[in-house]
Amino acid sequence: xxVQPRVLKGFRDYLPERMIARMRxxxxxxxxxxxxxxxxxxxxxxxLAELLLTKGGDEVxxxxxxxxxxxxxxxxxxxxxxxxxxRMIAQHGQALPSPFKRYQIAPAWRGEKPQRGRFREFYxxxxxxVGSDSxxxxxECLAVGCDLMAAVGIDEYRxxxxxxxxxxxxxxxxxxxxxxxxxxxxxxxxxDKIGVEGAVAEIRKFAPEVAADALKGFLDLNGVIDSLDxxxxxxxxxxxxxxxxxxxxxVAELRGMIERAAEMGVAAGHLAIDISxxxxxxxxxxxxxxxxxxxxxxxxxxxxxGRYDGLIGTFSGKDVSAVGISLGLDRIFDGxxxxxxxxxxxSTAKVMVTLFDDxxxxxxxxxxxxxxxVGVAVEVPLERRALKKQxxxxxxxxxxxxxxxxxxxxxxxxxxxxxxxxxxxRAFDEEAxxxxxxxxxxxxx
Amino acid sequence: xxVQPRVLKGFRDYLPERMIARMRxxxxxxxxxxxxxxxxxxxxxxxLAELLLTKGGDEVxxxxxxxxxxxxxxxxxxxxxxxxxxRMIAQHGQALPSPFKRYQIAPAWRGEKPQRGRFREFYxxxxxxVGSDSxxxxxECLAVGCDLMAAVGIDEYRxxxxxxxxxxxxxxxxxxxxxxxxxxxxxxxxxDKIGVEGAVAEIRKFAPEVAADALKGFLDLNGVIDSLDxxxxxxxxxxxxxxxxxxxxxVAELRGMIERAAEMGVAAGHLAIDISxxxxxxxxxxxxxxxxxxxxxxxxxxxxxGRYDGLIGTFSGKDVSAVGISLGLDRIFDGxxxxxxxxxxxSTAKVMVTLFDDxxxxxxxxxxxxxxxVGVAVEVPLERRALKKQxxxxxxxxxxxxxxxxxxxxxxxxxxxxxxxxxxxRAFDEEAxxxxxxxxxxxxx
Numbered sequence: 001x002x003v004q005p006r007v008l009k010g011f012r013d014y015l016p017e018r019m020i021a022r023m024r025x026x027x028x029x030x031x032x033x034x035x036x037x038x039x040x041x042x043x044x045x046x047x048l049a050e051l052l053l054t055k056g057g058d059e060v061x062x063x064x065x066x067x068x069x070x071x072x073x074x075x076x077x078x079x080x081x082x083x084x085x086x087r088m089i090a091q092h093g094q095a096l097p098s099p100f101k102r103y104q105i106a107p108a109w110r111g112e113k114p115q116r117g118r119f120r121e122f123y124x125x126x127x128x129x130v131g132s133d134s135x136x137x138x139x140e141c142l143a144v145g146c147d148l149m150a151a152v153g154i155d156e157y158r159x160x161x162x163x164x165x166x167x168x169x170x171x172x173x174x175x176x177x178x179x180x181x182x183x184x185x186x187x188x189x190x191x192d193k194i195g196v197e198g199a200v201a202e203i204r205k206f207a208p209e210v211a212a213d214a215l216k217g218f219l220d221l222n223g224v225i226d227s228l229d230x231x232x233x234x235x236x237x238x239x240x241x242x243x244x245x246x247x248x249x250x251v252a253e254l255r256g257m258i259e260r261a262a263e264m265g266v267a268a269g270h271l272a273i274d275i276s277x278x279x280x281x282x283x284x285x286x287x288x289x290x291x292x293x294x295x296x297x298x299x300x301x302x303x304x305x306g307r308y309d310g311l312i313g314t315f316s317g318k319d320v321s322a323v324g325i326s327l328g329l330d331r332i333f334d335g336x337x338x339x340x341x342x343x344x345x346x347s348t349a350k351v352m353v354t355l356f357d358d359x360x361x362x363x364x365x366x367x368x369x370x371x372x373x374v375g376v377a378v379e380v381p382l383e384r385r386a387l388k389k390q391x392x393x394x395x396x397x398x399x400x401x402x403x404x405x406x407x408x409x410x411x412x413x414x415x416x417x418x419x420x421x422x423x424x425x426r427a428f429d430e431e432a433x434x435x436x437x438x439x440x441x442x443x444x445x
Numbered sequence: 446x447x448v449q450p451r452v453l454k455g456f457r458d459y460l461p462e463r464m465i466a467r468m469r470x471x472x473x474x475x476x477x478x479x480x481x482x483x484x485x486x487x488x489x490x491x492x493l494a495e496l497l498l499t500k501g502g503d504e505v506x507x508x509x510x511x512x513x514x515x516x517x518x519x520x521x522x523x524x525x526x527x528x529x530x531x532r533m534i535a536q537h538g539q540a541l542p543s544p545f546k547r548y549q550i551a552p553a554w555r556g557e558k559p560q561r562g563r564f565r566e567f568y569x570x571x572x573x574x575v576g577s578d579s580x581x582x583x584x585e586c587l588a589v590g591c592d593l594m595a596a597v598g599i600d601e602y603r604x605x606x607x608x609x610x611x612x613x614x615x616x617x618x619x620x621x622x623x624x625x626x627x628x629x630x631x632x633x634x635x636x637d638k639i640g641v642e643g644a645v646a647e648i649r650k651f652a653p654e655v656a657a658d659a660l661k662g663f664l665d666l667n668g669v670i671d672s673l674d675x676x677x678x679x680x681x682x683x684x685x686x687x688x689x690x691x692x693x694x695x696v697a698e699l700r701g702m703i704e705r706a707a708e709m710g711v712a713a714g715h716l717a718i719d720i721s722x723x724x725x726x727x728x729x730x731x732x733x734x735x736x737x738x739x740x741x742x743x744x745x746x747x748x749x750x751g752r753y754d755g756l757i758g759t760f761s762g763k764d765v766s767a768v769g770i771s772l773g774l775d776r777i778f779d780g781x782x783x784x785x786x787x788x789x790x791x792s793t794a795k796v797m798v799t800l801f802d803d804x805x806x807x808x809x810x811x812x813x814x815x816x817x818x819v820g821v822a823v824e825v826p827l828e829r830r831a832l833k834k835q836x837x838x839x840x841x842x843x844x845x846x847x848x849x850x851x852x853x854x855x856x857x858x859x860x861x862x863x864x865x866x867x868x869x870x871r872a873f874d875e876e877a878x879x880x881x882x883x884x885x886x887x888x889x890x
Contacts, residue, residue: 003496003499004774005496005532005533005535005536005760005761006493006496006536007488007489007492007536008489008491008492008493008514008518008520009516011489011491011492012489013487013488013489013533013537014485014487014488015485015486015537015540015541016484016485016541016547019484019485019618020484020485022487023485032818034793034794034822035798035817035821035822035823036817036822036823036824037792037794037819037822037823037824037844038793039461039462039464039465039792039793040459040464040465041458041459041461041464042458042467042469043452043458043459043489044452044453044456044457044458044566045522045554045566046456046510046522046565046566047452047453047456047553050448050453051448051450051451054448059884062720065491065512065514066479067510067511067512067513069453069510069556070556075453077490077491081855088450090450091450091451091452091458091461092458096461096462097459097838097841097842099827102461102838107490109490109491110513111514111516112662120491121489121490121491127825132827132828134827134828136828137825147817190482223889241473247511263806263807263810264810264813264814265810265811265814268785270855277620283468313761314448315448315450316450339485347482347484348479348482348483348484348485349479349482352482361708362708365708365709365710366710368709369709369710372480372481372592375476376479376480377479377481377482378480378481378482379481379482380585381860382544382574382577382581382582382585382735383577384580384751386666390771393542396542397820399482414883431870435517
């Protein structure tokens with residue numbers, strides 16, 4: 001054995017059983033985006049490092065796959081779909097409608113430590129609205145997000161919502177700003193990993209006096225509002241800030257967004273205010289969301305996003321409003337597969353047209369051709385083997401039907417169609433067989 | 446302007462107009478593969494260099510994106526989908542059916558000189574049959590190849606066919622073998638770029654005496670057989686080798702393959718024997734194909750492949766037969782787009798539900814929701830503007846219908862549906878409107 005075949009750590013092969021289900025999953029996500037009029041785009045896997053790394057933050061810079069290409073350019077693999085979108089808008093925005101609603105379903109790469117639900121190559125499913133500062137845009141992201149959850153079969157979930165201005169208000173109440181404020185957001189964001197004690201310890205480094213008290217009030221409140229109707233929770237949050245300043249502005253924006261989302265059909269029960277979420281990326285400026293699937297809380301956030309009004313301006317020099325939501329495909333897919341909630345079809349073919357004898361080969365291929373013309377997926381064995389073996393291969397391969405024509409049927413132009421799930425077998429003339437298999441909604445599609 | 450937004454040379458953004466058409470194109474290719482029972486798989490974008498670079502040849506090694514990752518591993522971006530398939534089969538073959546028919550539609554990367562129809566990031570659409578040495582497998586690749594051409598709207602094309610054993614026979618007739626034989630194949634393969642004179646000059650370097658004469662006979666023949674029925678062309682080719690040795694074996698295999706392909710419905714007119722094609726990769730062992738679209742010959746081969754029985758053994762130590770065909774998506778898509786033969790829809794939405802006044806917003810969203818539930822893609826403006834502007838935005842965005850409800854219609858629960866292509870406008874009650882827009886085969890799908 002010359003070279004031991006293996007994949008890189010944190011990367012995966014998708015064999016057909018997973019891949020068929022995965023493609024159907026992706027298709028449902030895509031249809032969901034399209035039902036809201038989001039338009040597909042694609043950006044390159046590889047971009048100039050100076051463009052991608054302007055706004056990701058330190059953690060991203062550590063994780064990104066970065067190298068010098070043979071032309072001496074400093075390049076990296078995209079680590080998300082948001083920064084490339086911003087670059088694209090800055091470059092091509094004038095050729096695009098405004099507001100512009102795009103979706104993209106594509107892989108991104110980060111060299112982070114592989115762990116459950118985290119891979120170095122992972123798919124993101126992103127929908128973003130660029131060029132609208134209306135709260136209706138934020139609300140539409142929530143609405144499409146709820147439809148996404150339904151489309152992938154997750155009924156019990158909560159989209160946890162906060163606002164960068166609420167965090168700004170918290171920072172102000174602690175008397176920190178600038179780089180310290182960003183350090184505060186990152187500490188708050190890590191509470192579920194490092195605990196309240198850990199977050200307080202981090203914050204004390206730059207705000208030794210006030211941190212513990214202010215943070216305690218904040219966290220106490222968070223424990224209370226979690227179970228409240230989001231609009232009531234916002235009232236509580238507003239009280240924390242005395243109804244003034246950045247915090248109160250954030251509260252008001254979230255209120256507007258949630259009211260708009262309700263008009264769009266978003267149930268309040270799927271939303272929760274959680275002022276401890278901050279999101280890792282430095283580029284968020286407004287509402288921020290994370291989503292917990294209640295039966296799979298260990299997966300962490302399965303869908304997240306927010307408003308990032310400053311990002312595109314980094315490239316274009318001109319501020320453009322933007323808000324988006326991103327579904328973590330791999331995390332959800334794996335979670336559902338582990339819970340046994342995904343059908344894993346082994347085949348895309350609906351019927352195997354068997355080869356009874358060599359004389360029947362031309363007829364088998366002719367039938368296969370006619371079935372394919374009406375859109376039916378057909379397998380024909382490459383070699384004639386014992387009929388029993390052909391049928392067993394179809395059954396093992398998850399092909400639901402086999403068509404058999406022995407000399408008697410051939411004389412009549414007929415085929416026996418056997419349903420391998422029920423064992424039932426029935427004779428059809430060729431036209432009837434094609435009509436039968438061509439029926440929509442039958443078999444495996 | 447902090448950072449000038451741009452993409453790397455040889456890479457592209459796909460904006461919606463191209464992307465919608467491209468996704469439909471990809472979907473047609475996918476359906477085509479599935480109609481033959483090919484199963485989808487996905488392999489990582491990044492693999493260990495020692496695995497990917499064992500079999501690509503020198504040209505590939507020069508072009509591949511290769512770097513050391515932060516863990517010190519020598520990695521590269523895949524440059525095709527065939528070598529990763531071989532690695533995957535060696536690794537997971539026992540979990541897969543045999544023969545195994547897989548398809549994959551995915552990007553690959555090569556740092557080659559960008560030129561018309563050649564990009565550094567490009568999609569390949571591959572179908573391969575692994576684990577069958579039957580000529581029916583080669584023939585099925587031709588059959589699915591012909592269906593692919595029809596599916597993407599190319600009617601006039603020729604799949605040019607040769608066989609590695611025919612080239613072996615040629616090499617033997619010139620008295621060259623080993624590395625010289627490979628150099629010969631590469632020289633032959635470049636005839637369309639460097640001309641007959643150029644190829645002869647290259648071959649003279651290692652076969653100074655016989656080259657010119659033998660090659661001349663070979664090329665004279667090739668000129669003749671191009672226009673012949675492929676089976677007749679094979680008789681002529683067989684005569685060149687005196688009916689003996691490797692060349693004659695190659696001829697016999699191609700005959701078997703073409704006869705099988707005919708049974709599967711492949712028209713002889715789409716096939717041509719062309720013994721000057723050799724394919725760049727070193728791994729081919731049997732039949733080799735390249736496809737010229739007659740109205741776009743300048744694109745070069747748009748679909749190619751062949752049999753590579755030795756490749757998987759490089760990884761597994763155990764020989765496994767394999768044959769495949771690969772469609773060059775970008776090249777064909779761009780060619781068709783330039784010829785104006787692709788519809789380029791600007792929208793995925795079928796209807797814009799307009800906002801007549803703020804009182805109507807809830808009703809507009811309620812209608813949008815009901816339409817989405819029956820699978821209709823709906824846009825609702827994020828902000829209310831003058832109705833005329835909303836309609837103009839829909840029209841510019843390529844949305845074919847707008848639904849309008851003023852106070853009069855609202856009182857009756859009715860909507861006016863305007864077809865922006867014909868200008869026709871008609872009132873519907875809400876149920877009728879949903880039924881009308883929900884009809885399949887209507888509008889833009």
